[in-house]
Amino acid sequence: MSGHVVEDILGYAREGCALRERFFAENAEHVARVARTMAVSLARGGKILLCGNGGSAADAQHLAAEFVNRFQLERPPLPALALTTDTSALTAIGNDYGFERIFAKQVQALGVRGDVLVGISTSGNSPNVLEAMRAGREKGMITVGLAGQNGDIVPLSDFALLVPHTTTALIQEIHIAIGHLLCRLVDYYLFEAVMELRPYLDEG
Numbered sequence: 001m002s003g004h005v006v007e008d009i010l011g012y013a014r015e016g017c018a019l020r021e022r023f024f025a026e027n028a029e030h031v032a033r034v035a036r037t038m039a040v041s042l043a044r045g046g047k048i049l050l051c052g053n054g055g056s057a058a059d060a061q062h063l064a065a066e067f068v069n070r071f072q073l074e075r076p077p078l079p080a081l082a083l084t085t086d087t088s089a090l091t092a093i094g095n096d097y098g099f100e101r102i103f104a105k106q107v108q109a110l111g112v113r114g115d116v117l118v119g120i121s122t123s124g125n126s127p128n129v130l131e132a133m134r135a136g137r138e139k140g141m142i143t144v145g146l147a148g149q150n151g152d153i154v155p156l157s158d159f160a161l162l163v164p165h166t167t168t169a170l171i172q173e174i175h176i177a178i179g180h181l182l183c184r185l186v187d188y189y190l191f192e193a194v195m196e197l198r199p200y201l202d203e204g
Contacts, residue, residue, distance in 0.1 A: 016173055019165055023174050027161060031178060034144055034159045035185030040200045041116045041142060043190060047079035049111055049141075051103040051132050052120030055172050056146075057084040059120055063179040071183040075191045081110065083132070103132035113140030122171045124151015124162075133157065146175050 024031070038048060048067060050060035060082040067080035083106045084090070093102045107117060117136035119129040124147030133156035136143045145157030148171045154160045163174045189197045 016170055019163070019170055020174060020177060023163055024177075030159070030161065031181055032185060034161065035182045036189055036197065036200060037142055037159070038116050038144075038182060039186045039189035039197055041114055042078055042186065043197065043201055044114060046112070046115045047081065048116045048118065049081050049083055049107060049136075050118040050120065051083040051106075051129055052146075053126050053128065055168075056120035056122065056126075056129075056175070057082075059172065059176055059179060060084050060118070062176065063118075063183065066180070066183045067186070071180070071187055073187040073191060075187060078186070078190075083107070083110075100127040100131050103128050104135040107132050107135040107139065107141070111136055111139045111141050114142070115139075116142045116144060118144045118146065119153060119157070120146045120175060121151065121153055122148050122168045122175075124148055124153040126153075129153065130156060146178060147171075 042048070048064070050064055051057075052060045061084055064080040064082040067078040069077065083103045086106075089106060090102050093105050097105065111117060117132065119133045119136075121129045124145070130152055133143050133145065133153060137156060143156060143158050145153040145160045147153050147160065147162055148166060148168075149162060149164055154162070161178055163171045165171055165174075
């Protein structure tokens with residue numbers, strides 16, 4: 001293997017590691033607040049809906065599976081649903097109302113007040129994710145936006161987790177790390193440290 005290929009690999013790894021360190025150093029408390037909010041919603045009988053396009057659609061499915069099956073802790077299944085998986089609904093809505101509505105109509109059908117909606121968009125400007133976030137707001141859901149540096153998703157998010165970069169692949173790598181930590185921390189709050197959660201459950 002030529003030296004410049006190896007250096008490309010190592011350079012990419014260094015850039016990714018630096019971005020990961022920076023994001024979590026700046027956002028650890030914010031990630032913990034999002035996880036606690038998710039745990040409170042689940043403890044009150046809510047559920048988590050997730051949506052995104054392309055690689056972010058895969059992340060939505062991946063994280064929904066971690067909640068429904070298990071992450072690292074043996075515990076009961078948790079209610080989570082990726083809005084990217086029902087091809088009949090996606091194609092029917094896309095055909096009748098347009099691609100921008102494929103997630104929003106599912107949110108309108110399935111979301112209830114107090115549920116959590118996670119919208120994933122590396123640009124922060126995916127029209128169908130934005131429409132879903134608007135629908136979530138209208139339903140009284142808690143909206144969590146995962147994006148890059150900024151975008152129209154931010155004002156639609158009760159919580160915005162923004163990765164300070166412009167390279168899609170690197171943003172996606174941090175997004176899945178965020179998702180894994182949310183799974184881990186939700187399990188922690190629900191099944192290992194429920195006393196930490198109790199004051200939040202007692203709030204209105």
